[in-house]
Amino acid sequence: xxxxxxxxxxxxxxxxxxxxxxxxxxxxxxxxxxxxxxxxxxxxxxxxxxxxxxxxxxxxxxxxxxxxxxxxxxxxxxxxxxxxxxxxxxxxxxxxxxxxxxxxxxxxxxxxxxxxxxxxxxxxxxxxxxxxxxxxxxxxxxxxxxxxxxxxxxxxxxxxxxxxxxxxxxxxxxxxxxxxxxxxxxxxxxxxxxxxxxx
Amino acid sequence: xxxxxxxxxxxxxxxxxxxxxxxxxxxxxxxxxxxxxxxxxxxxxxxxxxxxxxxxxxxxxxxxxxxxxxxxxxxxxxxxxxxxxxxxxxxxxxxxxxxxxxxxxxxxxxxxxxxxxxxxxxxxxxxxxxxxxxxxxxxxxxxxxxxxxxxxxxxxxxxxxxxxxxxxxxxxxxxxxxxx
Numbered sequence: 551x552x553x554x555x556x557x558x559x560x561x562x563x564x565x566x567x568x569x570x571x572x573x574x575x576x577x578x579x580x581x582x583x584x585x586x587x588x589x590x591x592x593x594x595x596x597x598x599x600x601x602x603x604x605x606x607x608x609x610x611x612x613x614x615x616x617x618x619x620x621x622x623x624x625x626x627x628x629x630x631x632x633x634x635x636x637x638x639x640x641x642x643x644x645x646x647x648x649x650x651x652x653x654x655x656x657x658x659x660x661x662x663x664x665x666x667x668x669x670x671x672x673x674x675x676x677x678x679x680x681x682x683x684x685x686x687x688x689x690x691x692x693x694x695x696x697x698x699x700x701x702x703x704x705x706x707x708x709x710x711x712x713x714x715x716x717x718x719x720x721x722x723x724x725x726x727x728x729x730x731x732x733x734x735x736x737x738x739x740x741x742x743x744x745x746x747x748x749x
Numbered sequence: 750x751x752x753x754x755x756x757x758x759x760x761x762x763x764x765x766x767x768x769x770x771x772x773x774x775x776x777x778x779x780x781x782x783x784x785x786x787x788x789x790x791x792x793x794x795x796x797x798x799x800x801x802x803x804x805x806x807x808x809x810x811x812x813x814x815x816x817x818x819x820x821x822x823x824x825x826x827x828x829x830x831x832x833x834x835x836x837x838x839x840x841x842x843x844x845x846x847x848x849x850x851x852x853x854x855x856x857x858x859x860x861x862x863x864x865x866x867x868x869x870x871x872x873x874x875x876x877x878x879x880x881x882x883x884x885x886x887x888x889x890x891x892x893x894x895x896x897x898x899x900x901x902x903x904x905x906x907x908x909x910x911x912x913x914x915x916x917x918x919x920x921x922x923x924x925x926x927x928x929x
Binding site for chain 2 (some may be wrong): 602649650653689694708
């Protein structure tokens with residue numbers, strides 16, 4: 551499983567995760583307060599400069615990470631051409647791209663384990679509300695470990711489907727997939743209990 | 750205790766897997782992503798509390814940086830994008846879906862289908878449309894227009910969620926935490 555962290559190591563990889571996330575929160579809050587295109591363009595330019603300082607390949611990867619936003623930009627452009635209110639559309643589009651670029655920058659320069667460790671520190675106070683930190687860590691590890699296992703299982707189900715049917719795979723495949731997840735859960739629960747439990 | 754924990758973890762993995770596998774056919778030749786079905790199933794199978802926890806665990810790992818949302822999306826960008834309303838709505842939708850299945854003791858198929866419709870379609874789309882309207886600077890009716898093309902598929906997904914839950918109720922009645 552590939553994470554979103556950029557393999558091109560940059561100087562921003564060395565910044566502490568907590569500082570990057572805090573800066574991202576402030577940056578995004580400010581973005582939503584600004585309502586004129588020029589300062590928004592400057593904020594987007596700042597993110598772009600930061601990305602370019604990390605190297606051309608990093609910047610190209612960041613632009614690829616923004617792909618899911620294109621359909622929304624097309625809709626926005628068409629809408630504001632129709633209402634002939636392009637400046638308003640420009641503000642929304644600039645804000646959205648800047649927010650997404652900054653968010654992607656933080657995700658791409660922070661290793662998954664560092665981010666997970668930060669999140670666990672941030673959610674530690676929830677222990678007082680009854681969230682068992684040990685159980686939480688086990689659930690986290692189990693989930694990540696079981697994604698490739700269940701993907702392989704789903705592939706087997708897909709092979710079995712193709713061996714029997716000419717049609718493309720239908721929703722019925724979800725029944726064995728969900729049943730397998732429940733059975734795995736029962737087995738892993740027994741194994742956990744046999745090793746001293748999750749308490 | 751351990752069983753609750755492993756069911757939460759494995760259903761969180763199931764949501765992820767349903768977003769990674771190729772699209773499946775709804776009816777002849779109409780492909781859908783199965784990820785939102787995973788959200789519905791968390792509610793109908795695991796119940797309100799555990800279903801919502803499974804979805805939260807999935808989002809926790811996704812936002813931390815694994816590209817597990819359908820289309821290979823992940824990281825903080827999912828919270829900064831226009832679909833943020835749907836992301837925030839996921840755990841709430843699973844909770845409400847599970848809550849209805851737990852409370853409304855009709856046949857599993859009927860109760861799960863309607864619960865998935867109310868939680869996974871109506872409520873999720875209300876929150877999603879609010880998010881679209883804020884992020885894209887549009888009024889609520891205008892944003893609803895953007896979400897409308899997906900309404901039919903989502904309605905059919907709640908029917909599928911009901912059918913799958915009923916099948917689980919027959920095959921593994923003891924595993925259906927929402928009716929435990």
